[in-house]
Amino acid sequence: MTVDQTSAAPAAPEPDLARSTPIGRRVVLTLVGLGALGIATGAAIQDSIDGVIGAVANRDPTGLTGLIPGSGGFRYYSVTGTVPAVATADYRLSVTGLTDRELDLTYADLQALPQVGLTRDFQCVTGWRVLDVPWKGVRLSDVLDTAGVQAAATALRLFSFDGTYTESLTLEQARREDVIVATEMLGAPVTPAHGGPVRLFVAPMYGYKSLKWLGGIELTSTVVPGYWEQLGYDVDAWVGGSNGREDTPTS
Numbered sequence: 001m002t003v004d005q006t007s008a009a010p011a012a013p014e015p016d017l018a019r020s021t022p023i024g025r026r027v028v029l030t031l032v033g034l035g036a037l038g039i040a041t042g043a044a045i046q047d048s049i050d051g052v053i054g055a056v057a058n059r060d061p062t063g064l065t066g067l068i069p070g071s072g073g074f075r076y077y078s079v080t081g082t083v084p085a086v087a088t089a090d091y092r093l094s095v096t097g098l099t100d101r102e103l104d105l106t107y108a109d110l111q112a113l114p115q116v117g118l119t120r121d122f123q124c125v126t127g128w129r130v131l132d133v134p135w136k137g138v139r140l141s142d143v144l145d146t147a148g149v150q151a152a153a154t155a156l157r158l159f160s161f162d163g164t165y166t167e168s169l170t171l172e173q174a175r176r177e178d179v180i181v182a183t184e185m186l187g188a189p190v191t192p193a194h195g196g197p198v199r200l201f202v203a204p205m206y207g208y209k210s211l212k213w214l215g216g217i218e219l220t221s222t223v224v225p226g227y228w229e230q231l232g233y234d235v236d237a238w239v240g241g242s243n244g245r246e247d248t249p250t251s
C-alpha cells in the first residue's frame with residue numbers, strides 16, 4: 001500500500017479538511033507500516049485521504065491513527081465497503097410514515113431551520129471516546145415538527161444512504177434537545193467519511209445511534225431495531241446505562 005496526497009485527490013463534494021491538512025511523514029510511515037502488516041483497505045474508499053486513513057484506523061489495534069490530523073480522535077466506521085459521496089446540492093432527507101406531510105428536505109431546507117450547537121463527548125460501545133466534540137445542526141425535533149407527527153407515531157426508523165445501515169429511536173428520545181441532525185462536526189462541515197453532508201448525533205447514546213449519511217426518517221408505531229441492534233446491541237443505548245458497560249454518561 002502506498003499513501004501519498006497526490007494519489008488521494010478525489011472529486012470531493014465539499015471542502016475536505018483532511019486533504020488540506022498536511023499529513024506528516026511519520027503518519028505516512030505509520031500507515032505504510034500498517035499496510036505492510038497486511039491490513040486490508042477497501043479499494044473503493046481509497047479515493048479520499050479520509051477513506052485511506054479511515055480504512056486503516058478502523059483496523060488499527062494501536063489507536064495510533066487516532067493521532068492523525070483531521071481525525072480529531074475519531075475512528076471511521078462503516079459497515080459498507082464504500083464511503084458514499086453526495087454533494088450538498090444533491091442532498092435530500094426524506095421524512096415519511098406517520099406524518100401529516102411527507103418531506104423531501106434539501107440541505108438549504110435544513111439550514112433554514114433554527115441552528116443549534118452543542119459540545120459533548122462521543123463514546124463508541126467498543127470503548128473509544130472523544131472528549132468535547134463540537135457539533136452543529138438542527139434539532140431532530142424541529143425536523144419532525146416540520147413534517148407534523150401523527151398521534152399514532154411512537155418511534156422513528158432512520159436510514160443511511162449507504163444503503164445498509166439503519167437505526168431506531170423512540171419518539172421521546174428523538175425529541176430530546178441533545179439529539180440533532182448534524183451538518184457540522186469538529187468545527188467544520190461533516191466530512192464524507194464521518195457521514196457528511198448530514199449525519200445524526202445522539203449525544204446521550206453510544207456512537208452506533210449516531211447514524212452517518214442520513215437519508216431517511218420514517219415515523220412508525222413501534223420501534224424497529226437498527227443494524228447493530230439486530231445483532232445484539234441494546235436498543236436503548238444510553239452511555240453508561242446499557243450494553244453492560246459502565247462508562248461515564250455523555251449527556
Ligand SMILES: Nc1nc2c(c(=O)[nH]1)N[C@H]1C(S)=C(S)[C@@H](COP(=O)(O)O)O[C@H]1N2
Nearest residue numbers: 074075076077078079124160165207208212
Ligand atoms: N451509516 C453508518 N453510520 C454509522 C456507522 C456505520 O457503520 N455506518 N457506525 C456507527 C458507529 S458504531 C460509530 S462509533 C460511529 C462512528 O462515527 P465516525 O465514523 O464518524 O467515527 O458511527 C456510527 N454510525
Ligand SMILES: [Mo]
Nearest residue numbers: 124125207208
Ligand atoms: Mo461504535
